[in-house]
Amino acid sequence: MSNQQAWAAAQGELKRALSELGYPAEFACLLAKQLGSPRAIERMSAYVRRARPQKIEMIVDEMLAICADVDAWRAKKAGEAAQAGVTAWLNDPARWEEEE
Numbered sequence: 001m002s003n004q005q006a007w008a009a010a011q012g013e014l015k016r017a018l019s020e021l022g023y024p025a026e027f028a029c030l031l032a033k034q035l036g037s038p039r040a041i042e043r044m045s046a047y048v049r050r051a052r053p054q055k056i057e058m059i060v061d062e063m064l065a066i067c068a069d070v071d072a073w074r075a076k077k078a079g080e081a082a083q084a085g086v087t088a089w090l091n092d093p094a095r096w097e098e099e100e
Helices: 003-020 025-035 038-051 056-090 093-099
Strands: none
Touching (some): 003 025, 003 038, 025 038, 025 056, 038 056
């Protein structure tokens, strides 16, 4: 499945889940845009189907929590990549030869 197909499928699922609760499709589009990835949209759809929130505030609160999780994951991965680079540099035998 291409990335565009994954986006469309995830957004369609979110639209269906929210429409079952009486929310407009435009709301689903706004949430999908803010969530920023098919996986995050799928998480949101799962929440809507499981919790069946009756207030829009609950949906937005969950969207913000998912966004915070994604941001934390990205920061963690960036930190791991930076640490791997520093470790590789520290353990590079050529670096030790230059200092001697």
